[in-house]
Amino acid sequence: METSERLPQEHRKLFRERMNLGVWFKSGEPWVWLTATAVGTSIIAVLGLIGIIAVKGLAHFWPADVITFEYESELGEQQISGEVVQRERVPRAQFEESGAGRAIDISGDPTRLMIKSGNRRVNPPDFRWIYTHDITKQEKQQDLITFERLEWGNAYGTIVELRQDGNAVSTVNPWRELKKRIGRVVDLRRQAKSIQNRSIDRINYKLEKLRLKQRKRELQGNFNTSDLDWQREQLNQEYALREHELNDINVELDRDTVVIAIAGGRESVIPLKNIVRAWQPNAMNVFSKFGHYCASIWAFLSEGSREANTEGGVFPALFGTVLMVLLMSVLVTPFGVVAAVYLREYARQGVFVRLIRIAVNNLAGVPSIVYGVFGLGFFVYLVGGTIDSVFFQAAKPAPTFGTPGLIWASLTLALLTVPVVIVSTEEGLTRIPKSLREGSLALGATKAETLFKVVLPMASPSMLTGVILAIARAAGEVAPLMLVGVVKLAPTLPVDGNFPFLHLDRKFMHLGFHIYDVGYQSPNVDAARPLVFATALLLVIIIIVLNLTAITLRNRLEARYREAMN
Amino acid sequence: MTENSAPSESVIASPSGVRLAAKLVGSTDTRSPSELPADDVCLKVSNLALFYGSKQSLNEISMRIPRQRVTAVIGPSGCGKSTLIRCFNRMNDLIDGVSITGRIELNGLEIHDEDVDVAQLRRQVGMVFQRPNPFPKSVYENVAYGLRLAGKVPKSELDDRVEWGLKSAALWDEVHDRLNDSALGLSGGQQQRLVIARAIAVEPSVLLLDEPASALDPISTLKIEELIADLKTRYTIVIVTHNMQQAARVSDFTAFLYLGELIEFDSTLKIFTNPSESKTEDYVTGRYG
Numbered sequence: 048m049e050t051s052e053r054l055p056q057e058h059r060k061l062f063r064e065r066m067n068l069g070v071w072f073k074s075g076e077p078w079v080w081l082t083a084t085a086v087g088t089s090i091i092a093v094l095g096l097i098g099i100i101a102v103k104g105l106a107h108f109w110p111a112d113v114i115t116f117e118y119e120s121e122l123g124e125q126q127i128s129g130e131v132v133q134r135e136r137v138p139r140a141q142f143e144e145s146g147a148g149r150a151i152d153i154s155g156d157p158t159r160l161m162i163k164s165g166n167r168r169v170n171p172p173d174f175r176w177i178y179t180h181d182i183t184k185q186e187k188q189q190d191l192i193t194f195e196r197l198e199w200g201n202a203y204g205t206i207v208e209l210r211q212d213g214n215a216v217s218t219v220n221p222w223r224e225l226k227k228r229i230g231r232v233v234d235l236r237r238q239a240k241s242i243q244n245r246s247i248d249r250i251n252y253k254l255e256k257l258r259l260k261q262r263k264r265e266l267q268g269n270f271n272t273s274d275l276d277w278q279r280e281q282l283n284q285e286y287a288l289r290e291h292e293l294n295d296i297n298v299e300l301d302r303d304t305v306v307i308a309i310a311g312g313r314e315s316v317i318p319l320k321n322i323v324r325a326w327q328p329n330a331m332n333v334f335s336k337f338g339h340y341c342a343s344i345w346a347f348l349s350e351g352s353r354e355a356n357t358e359g360g361v362f363p364a365l366f367g368t369v370l371m372v373l374l375m376s377v378l379v380t381p382f383g384v385v386a387a388v389y390l391r392e393y394a395r396q397g398v399f400v401r402l403i404r405i406a407v408n409n410l411a412g413v414p415s416i417v418y419g420v421f422g423l424g425f426f427v428y429l430v431g432g433t434i435d436s437v438f439f440q441a442a443k444p445a446p447t448f449g450t451p452g453l454i455w456a457s458l459t460l461a462l463l464t465v466p467v468v469i470v471s472t473e474e475g476l477t478r479i480p481k482s483l484r485e486g487s488l489a490l491g492a493t494k495a496e497t498l499f500k501v502v503l504p505m506a507s508p509s510m511l512t513g514v515i516l517a518i519a520r521a522a523g524e525v526a527p528l529m530l531v532g533v534v535k536l537a538p539t540l541p542v543d544g545n546f547p548f549l550h551l552d553r554k555f556m557h558l559g560f561h562i563y564d565v566g567y568q569s570p571n572v573d574a575a576r577p578l579v580f581a582t583a584l585l586l587v588i589i590i591i592v593l594n595l596t597a598i599t600l601r602n603r604l605e606a607r608y609r610e611a612m613n
Numbered sequence: 614m615t616e617n618s619a620p621s622e623s624v625i626a627s628p629s630g631v632r633l634a635a636k637l638v639g640s641t642d643t644r645s646p647s648e649l650p651a652d653d654v655c656l657k658v659s660n661l662a663l664f665y666g667s668k669q670s671l672n673e674i675s676m677r678i679p680r681q682r683v684t685a686v687i688g689p690s691g692c693g694k695s696t697l698i699r700c701f702n703r704m705n706d707l708i709d710g711v712s713i714t715g716r717i718e719l720n721g722l723e724i725h726d727e728d729v730d731v732a733q734l735r736r737q738v739g740m741v742f743q744r745p746n747p748f749p750k751s752v753y754e755n756v757a758y759g760l761r762l763a764g765k766v767p768k769s770e771l772d773d774r775v776e777w778g779l780k781s782a783a784l785w786d787e788v789h790d791r792l793n794d795s796a797l798g799l800s801g802g803q804q805q806r807l808v809i810a811r812a813i814a815v816e817p818s819v820l821l822l823d824e825p826a827s828a829l830d831p832i833s834t835l836k837i838e839e840l841i842a843d844l845k846t847r848y849t850i851v852i853v854t855h856n857m858q859q860a861a862r863v864s865d866f867t868a869f870l871y872l873g874e875l876i877e878f879d880s881t882l883k884i885f886t887n888p889s890e891s892k893t894e895d896y897v898t899g900r901y902g
Contacts, residue, residue: 480746482744483746485742485746486742486746486747486748487748488735489704489735489740489742489812490736490739490811490812491732491733491736491759491763491815492732496762500748501748505749607749607795608749611747611748
C-alpha cells in the first residue's frame with residue numbers, strides 16, 4: 048500500500064529528471080541522435096537513388112501487356128493498342144485551363160495515361176496521352192503481337208496473313224509459322240553479319256593497308272607498285288565474291304513479309320527482315336514473361352544500339368567503358384606508384400618536396416573538363432600529331448593518332464587520377480614499420496632491394512586503394528572524354544580480329560556519354576527515357592563490380608600483412 | 614631499476630660476494646679487455662663520437678671488443694647503448710643528420726672507409742632488434758632472405774643453409790613442419806629466434822643484439838640466453854640489455870655507458886663484483902638508473 052502511494056511521486060521525480068534539458072544534453076544523447084540521423088539520411092539517399100534507377104531501368108525489359116483502348120476524342124471514337132507506360136493525375140485547374148480535354152462529368156482531378164502505341168510509320172505519334180474518363184472500352188486481345196523492329200520502333204497488331212514472295216502463305220497456325228520464319232531471318236542476318244565482319248571488313252582493312260603502303264613508297268620516290276597491284280587485284284576479287292554472297296542473303300531476307308491489322312482498322316505490311324523479335328504479351332504466363340525479360344536484358348547488354356541510340360543495346364558503350372577504365376588503370380598504377388616511391392623514399396624531405404606534395408593534392412581538385420582540354424591540346428594535337436608526322440606520314444592528311452581516340456582518353460583519365468594513386472601509395476609507404484626496413488638493411492640488403500622485396504609488397508594494399516579510388520573517379524567521368532575520344536556512335540569496336548587487335552587510335556563509346564546522349568540529344572525522348580535509367584543502372588553496377596574486385600584483392604593482401612604492420 | 618637489480622645488490626653487499634657472483638656470472642674470464650692480445654680483438658673502437666645534428670650522443674668512446682665472447686653493454690635508458698652498437702654495422706647512416714667521428718675497425722679494417730660496401734659490412738655484422746621483426750613471408754623465406762641477397766643459390770644448398778640457420782637458432786624442432794607457414798604465426802619468442810636464425814644464416818662474424826629479450830616472456834628469454842651461450846663459440850656477440858641479471862648471466866665482458874660516455878669496460882665479474890668506478894657501482898647496485 049505504501050509503495051503505491053509513493054509511486055506517483057517517484058514518477059514525477061523521474062519525469063523532472065528526464066525533462067531536464069541540461070542533463071539530457073550533457074548525457075551526449077542528442078549527439079548520438081544527430082550522428083545517427085546523418086548516417087540514416089545518407090543511407091536512405093543512396094538506397095533511394097539506386098532504387099529509383101533500378102526500378103525504372105529494369106521495368107523497361109518486362110514484356111508489358113498490350114491493351115486495346117476505345118476512347119472518345121475531339122475527332123470522335125478512336126481505337127488504339129499499346130502499353131501503358133505512365134499514369135498521372137492532372138490538377139483540375141490545369142486540365143480546364145488547357146482546354147485540350149473535353150468537358151467532363153466527374154468530380155476531382157482527372158487521370159491520364161501515356162500509351163506507347165507503336166506503329167510509328169503508319170499511325171504516328173507512337174506515344175500519346177489519353178484521359179481515363181474518355182475511355183469507353185478496354186480489353187486485352189490474346190492474339191495481339193508485339194513486334195520489335197530494326198527501324199520505326201515497336202509495332203502492335205494481329206496477323207492478317209503471311210506472304211512469301213508477295214503470295215499469301217496458307218497455314219493453320221500463322222503465329223507458329225511467323226515465329227519459324229522470324230527464326231530463319233535471324234539466322235540469315237547472323238550469316239550476313241559474319242560475312243560483313245569476318246570477310247568484308249577484313250578485306251577493306253587490308254586494302255587500306257595496301258593503299259598506305261603504296262603511298263609510303265610514293266613518298267619515298269618508288270613508283271613500282273606491280274606487286275601491290277597484284278595483291279589489290281586478289282583482294283578485289285575476293286571482295287566481289289563476298290559481296291555476291293551477301294547479295295544472295297539479302298535476296299533471301301526480302302522473301303517474307305507479314306501483314307498485320309493494327310488498332311483502328313488499318314493494315315500494315317512489315318518485311319520480316321526488319322523484325323528483331325515478336326511475342327504475344329497478353330498470352331504469356333509469368334514464366335514465359337520472365338524468360339523474355341532475361342532475354343531482353345541480355346539483348347540490351349550484348350547488342351549494339353539502333354535508331355540514334357533510342358533502341359537496342361549498349362554493348363559497344365559497355366565494352367568501351369570497361370576497356371578504357373582497364374587501360375587507364377594499367378597506365379596510372381605504375382606511374383603513380385613510381386612517383387610516390389620517389390617522393391617518399393628517395394627525395395630529400397624539405398620545402399620543395401612539400402610544395403610538390405601540395406601541388407599533387409591540388410591537382411586532384413582541378414575540374415575534369417580542364418583535363419579534357421589539356422588532353423586535347425597536349426595528347427591529341429601535340430603528341431598524336433607528332434606521332435602522325437613521324438610514323439604515319441603515308442596516311443596524311445587523314446590523322447591516325449592526331450585525333451581523339453581510346454589511348455588519349457585513357458591517358459587523360461590516367462592524368463586525372465594519378466594524384467589519388469600517389470597520395471594513397473605515399474600513405475602506404477609511410478605506414479611500413481621502420482623495424483622491417485631496418486631488418487632488411489641489417490641483412491645486407493640495399494635500399495632498392497629492401498624496397499622491392501619488403502616495402503613495396505607491404506604497401507600493395509595502399510596502392511590498390513589508390514587504384515580503387517582512381518577507378519571510381521574515372522569510370523564516372525564524362526566531360527573530359529567528350530573532347531578526347533568518346534563519340535555518340537562508333538562504327539567499330541576498339542578490339543577486333545585485325546592485327547594489332549587492340550586499336551588504340553579508334554574512337555569509342557562510353558556509358559556515361561551514352562546516358563547524356565540518349566537522355567538529352569535523342570530525337571524520341573519518350574522511347575529513350577527507360578534506356579537512360581537502364582544505362583545509368585548498368586554504369587553504377589560496372590563501377591561497383593570494378594570496385595569490389597579491387598577491394599577484394601586489397602583485403603586479401605591486407606590480411607596477409609596486417610600483423611606485420613603492428 | 615629496482616627489483617631487477619636486487620640480487621646484484623646482494624652480491625656486492627654480502628661478504629661472500631665474489632663466490633656468489635661467480636655462480637651468477639656466466640663467465641669467469643677475469644682479464645680486462647685492454648689486456649687482450651691484438652688477435653683476440655674483433656672490433657676496435659677508437660675515439661668514437663656521434664652527433665645527432667648538434668646534439669652529441671656518444672663522446673670519445675674507445676673500446677676493444679673481444680672475439681668470440683659475449684660483450685654486454687649496459688646503462689640507463691637514453692645513454693647511447695643502442696646508438697653505440699648501431700655504429701658497428703653503420704645503421705646510423707640511415708638517420709638524417711647523424712655525423713660520426715673516430716674509428717671503428719672490424720678485424721683490423723676501418724668500416725667507414727670509402728671502399729667499404731655497406732651491404733657487405735652488414736652481412737658480416739648481423740643485427741637483431743628489440744622487437745621481433747620477421748618479414749611477412751614464410752618461415753623459410755625469412756631465413757632465406759639474406760642468402761638470396763648474396764646471389765643466386767641452388768635450391769638444395771638454400772634448403773641446407775636454412776635448416777642449419779634454424780638449427781643454430783634452436784628453432785628447427787619447433788618449425789620444421791611448417792616452414793611454408795607465415796612467420797607472423799609464430800610466438801614472440803619463436804619470432805625472435807627466427808630473426809636470429811635469419812641473421813646467422815648469412816654467417817656473419819659479429820652478432821649485435823639490441824635488447825633481444827626485452828619484449829619476451831621469461832621462458833622465451835631463457836631460451837634466447839641459452840642460445841647466446843651456444844652461439845658465442847662461433848660469433849662475437851655484442852648485447853645491449855637493461856636487465857643487469859641478464860648481462861651478468863650471459864656476458865663475459867660488460868661495458869657501462871652513462872650519458873654517452875663509456876664509464877667502465879671490464880670483465881663482467883669485475884663490473885658486478887668490484888667495479889673501479891663509483892658510477893658503475895651505483896648503477897649495478899641499483900642506486901640510480
